[in-house]
Amino acid sequence: xxxxxxxxxxxxxxxxxxxxxxxxxxxxxxxxxxxxxxxxxxxxxxxxxxxxxxxxxxxxxxxxxxxxxxxxxxxxxxxxxxxxxxxxxxxxxxxxxxxxxxxxxxxxxxxxxxxxxxxxxxxxxxxxxxxxxxxxxxxxxxxxxxxxxxxxxxxxxxxxxxxxxxxxxxxxxxxxxxxxxxxxxxxxxxxxxxxxxxxxxxxxxxxxxxxxxxxxxxxxxxxxxxxxxxxxxxxxxxxxxxxxxxxxxxxxxxxxxxxxxxxxxxxxxxxxxxxxxxxxxxxxxxxxxxxxxxxxxxxxxxxxxxxxxxxxxxxxxxxxxxxxxxxxxxxxxxxxxxxxxxxxxxxxxxx
Amino acid sequence: xxxxxxxxxxxxxxxxxxxxxxxxxxxxxxxxxxxxxxxxxxxxxxxxxxxxxxxxxxxxxxxxxxxxxxxxxxxxxxxxxxxxxxxxxxxxxxxxxxxxxxxxxxxxxxxxxxxxxxxxxxxxxxxxxxxxxxxxxxxxxxxxxxxxxxxxxxxxxxxxxxxxxxxxxxxxxxxxxxxxxxxxxxxxxxxxxxxxxxxxxxxxxxxxxxxxxxxxxxxxxxxxxxxxxxxxxxxxxxxxxxxxxxxxxxxxxxxxxxxxxxxxxxxxxxxxxxxxxxxxxxxxxxxxxxxxxxxxxxxxxxxxxxxxxx
Numbered sequence: 001x002x003x004x005x006x007x008x009x010x011x012x013x014x015x016x017x018x019x020x021x022x023x024x025x026x027x028x029x030x031x032x033x034x035x036x037x038x039x040x041x042x043x044x045x046x047x048x049x050x051x052x053x054x055x056x057x058x059x060x061x062x063x064x065x066x067x068x069x070x071x072x073x074x075x076x077x078x079x080x081x082x083x084x085x086x087x088x089x090x091x092x093x094x095x096x097x098x099x100x101x102x103x104x105x106x107x108x109x110x111x112x113x114x115x116x117x118x119x120x121x122x123x124x125x126x127x128x129x130x131x132x133x134x135x136x137x138x139x140x141x142x143x144x145x146x147x148x149x150x151x152x153x154x155x156x157x158x159x160x161x162x163x164x165x166x167x168x169x170x171x172x173x174x175x176x177x178x179x180x181x182x183x184x185x186x187x188x189x190x191x192x193x194x195x196x197x198x199x200x201x202x203x204x205x206x207x208x209x210x211x212x213x214x215x216x217x218x219x220x221x222x223x224x225x226x227x228x229x230x231x232x233x234x235x236x237x238x239x240x241x242x243x244x245x246x247x248x249x250x251x252x253x254x255x256x257x258x259x260x261x262x263x264x265x266x267x268x269x270x271x272x273x274x275x276x277x278x279x280x281x282x283x284x285x286x287x288x289x290x291x292x293x294x295x296x297x298x299x300x301x302x303x304x305x306x307x308x309x310x311x312x313x314x315x316x317x318x319x320x321x322x323x324x325x326x327x328x329x330x331x332x333x334x335x336x337x338x339x340x341x342x343x344x345x346x347x348x349x350x351x
Numbered sequence: 352x353x354x355x356x357x358x359x360x361x362x363x364x365x366x367x368x369x370x371x372x373x374x375x376x377x378x379x380x381x382x383x384x385x386x387x388x389x390x391x392x393x394x395x396x397x398x399x400x401x402x403x404x405x406x407x408x409x410x411x412x413x414x415x416x417x418x419x420x421x422x423x424x425x426x427x428x429x430x431x432x433x434x435x436x437x438x439x440x441x442x443x444x445x446x447x448x449x450x451x452x453x454x455x456x457x458x459x460x461x462x463x464x465x466x467x468x469x470x471x472x473x474x475x476x477x478x479x480x481x482x483x484x485x486x487x488x489x490x491x492x493x494x495x496x497x498x499x500x501x502x503x504x505x506x507x508x509x510x511x512x513x514x515x516x517x518x519x520x521x522x523x524x525x526x527x528x529x530x531x532x533x534x535x536x537x538x539x540x541x542x543x544x545x546x547x548x549x550x551x552x553x554x555x556x557x558x559x560x561x562x563x564x565x566x567x568x569x570x571x572x573x574x575x576x577x578x579x580x581x582x583x584x585x586x587x588x589x590x591x592x593x594x595x596x597x598x599x600x601x602x603x604x605x606x607x608x609x610x611x612x613x614x615x616x617x618x619x620x621x622x623x624x625x626x627x628x629x630x631x632x633x634x635x636x637x638x639x640x641x642x643x644x645x646x647x648x649x650x651x652x653x654x655x656x657x658x659x660x661x
Contacts, residue, residue, distance in 0.1 A: 056509050165641060165645070169636070173597055174629075178633070181629060286500075287503070294594055294597055309598065312598070320505070328501060
């Protein structure tokens with residue numbers, strides 16, 4: 001539906017040409033125009049993040065130069081040049097920052113390597129953890145949500161809603177600690193079978209069979225703790241949208257046509273109800289990239305989260321700033337992907 | 352002059368009518384709310400933790416929390432029959448039960464205060480962005496979108512560093528600043544739908560100022576939604592605060608459930624099998640977060656007629 005004018009019917013709606021255009025949007029140009037508009041607002045958001053990132057770190061207390069130098073060897077001339085740069089007016093510094101927002105030459109003070117190299121080293125591990133947990137959370141969460149919503153008020157619905165609300169309230173790192181206690185340390189009747197430090201056995205090459213098995217084994221517990229908490233989110237939303245669809249007329253029509261209950265659910269209700277969940281999944285991917293900090297810390301899993309944690313502990317501001325930018329951009333990008341995917345699936349959104 | 356002897360009907364004052372109407376509405380609300388068992392369950396849990404938080408200083412004297420006063424206790428002693436040590440001791444030999452009781456205080460205080468702050472900012476920005484068209488409304492909307500994409504934990508960390516020391520008030524401000532965009536978005540959507548109704552047009556035609564339209568006509572209509580949403584925000588803020596405490600970003604002298612989990616993790620409680628220092632703090636967090644979630648969901652249904660009819 002087109003946006004409603006507060007003052008009743010707008011002139012545009014009465015204009016026959018305008019009306020006709022809204023009625024029959026061409027499929028291709030509709031999604032293309034939508035995508036272009038979405039990219040534009042995405043760029044605006046990106047600009048805000050850049051400005052925010054610059055001024056936030058500008059405001060940090062203490063001597064930035066001492067922090068920048070850290071334990072590294074920097075010649076006196078270079079330091080003097082940097083000092084001069086720091087004393088230039090704020091707008092000039094900002095201009096320099098915007099010219100090179102990625103700060104490709106900035107170095108991590110703890111690792112003594114360019115920040116983007118440090119981030120690139122940690123990224124694959126985060127992607128493995130993120131991919132596994134998102135896949136688990138999505139499949140299980142949506143399945144529970146569909147079943148609970150379709151059979152609203154059933155025993156399955158009551159039990160699963162209770163459990164998912166409980167998981168929703170659970171801090172994921174606490175779940176991680178429990179999993180370590182039960183399945184890594186071994187406790188009471190539980191065997192300690194899973195490893196809980198690092199992401200791969202020491203000395204193993206990730207590109208061998210043993211290496212891949214070791215990686216899989218190391219991923220189980222952290223992925224399980226992330227998945228459990230996020231699946232609660234997905235199943236609650238999926239259930240709510242299923243319940244919203246239950247009373248719709250088109251389901252009545254489908255029933256009147258004599259379709260089987262399963263066919264109605266799969267072919268009609270689920271596709272319509274899944275839009276909010278799809279949006280949420282993409283939004284969460286953006287956030288989990290930066291939000292797995294606690295889980296990665298608990299399991300000493302060497303991804304971006306643990307990197308952030310180490311950067312906080314060591315006051316490694318260049319690294320923290322780069323990570324902050326990376327996390328914001330990933331949220332923006334996945335936000336954009338979510339909107340575009342939804343618009344591609346659901347023509348109503350494009351208008 | 353004759354005295355008026357006709358029987359008079361006492362005309363109730365406007366204030367009395369209003370009072371009566373409120374009483375009826377409150378009674379109706381309580382009746383509607385108490386039809387939901389899950390909501391009552393949430394209220395029950397919440398009342399229990401409020402009682403614990405209020406009584407903690409009287410039941411558990413402060414020396415129990417002082418690391419220096421408990422040096423003679425053994426570290427990670429398992430639960431015992433003595434009341435103070437029902438839950439054993441922590442990594443510094445302190446009573447875990449006492450810490451649990453004291454830990455209820457910051458969770459409730461920070462959770463509620465930060466959510467109120469988020470509610471105020473979110474409602475202001477939401478109504479303004481829904482009511483005003485053009486540049487001002489547009490920029491308010493953009494502002495909301497921008498704050499929505501800030502990665503939570505890193506933002507909080509940096510804000511914390513910028514604002515200086517980690518007192519409990521700084522934590523309230525930091526969590527308040529980062530928790531409002533969701534509310535703003537919701538309020539904006541509701542404002543747009545209220546603005547489309549004829550009585551707003553009437554108010555405009557009668558010459559009400561923007562301020563009067565927003566405060567007298569829009570605000571009362573978005574308020575139920577805001578209250579339900581704020582209750583749900585408290586749950587999220589308490590979880591976020593637990594995360595912050597776990598990362599060591601809270602006042603280190605403050606006893607909190609997340610801080611307990613931080614110590615448990617740092618001293619290897621999981622590896623030593625000290626479940627009594629690991630499991631109870633997490634369960635307390637879950638209980639309080641669950642309580643606010645259940646209450647919030649019930650409020651949503653009770654206050655939102657569209658959902659209630661389902």
